[in-house]
Amino acid sequence: MNEIMDYKQFPSIDAVIMNDLLALSDPDDAEPFVDGLIELYRTEAPIVSKKLREACGERDEKAIIHFSHKLKGLSRNLGLRRLAEICATIEHTGGVMEKKKSDQLLLLEEAELDHVMLALSTYMSQKAA
Numbered sequence: 001m002n003e004i005m006d007y008k009q010f011p012s013i014d015a016v017i018m019n020d021l022l023a024l025s026d027p028d029d030a031e032p033f034v035d036g037l038i039e040l041y042r043t044e045a046p047i048v049s050k051k052l053r054e055a056c057g058e059r060d061e062k063a064i065i066h067f068s069h070k071l072k073g074l075s076r077n078l079g080l081r082r083l084a085e086i087c088a089t090i091e092h093t094g095g096v097m098e099k100k101k102s103d104q105l106l107l108l109e110e111a112e113l114d115h116v117m118l119a120l121s122t123y124m125s126q127k128a129a
């Protein structure tokens with residue numbers, strides 16, 4: 001991989017997937033299905049991202065693949081397409097990418113995670129209001 005892909009072609013949050021998740025919720029449930037997924041994501045994703053950063057710093061190929069795969073899956077479950085694609089690239093390179101490009105991908109991953117965490121927090125705050 002010579003260049004870092006332009007991940008802006010992917011939506012941060014895929015509205016179709018989010019709407020499908022919202023449709024899965026039973027209107028009689030006190031906590032909709034998607035709310036539980038969002039709370040799980042808000043708890044787990046920052047931890048996994050931190051572990052991914054540490055694995056990259058140590059150039060631990062197995063850990064890089066493991067944590068990028070885990071964050072990709074968590075992100076795909078909520079339709080967080082851009083972050084999932086960034087993680088897929090990290091996973092497929094498995095730590096063999098040169099450090100400068102690996103660092104660029106990690107910066108993209110962290111910035112996108114910050115972005116989606118803010119969006120998910122805003123969504124949950126608006127629901128509570």
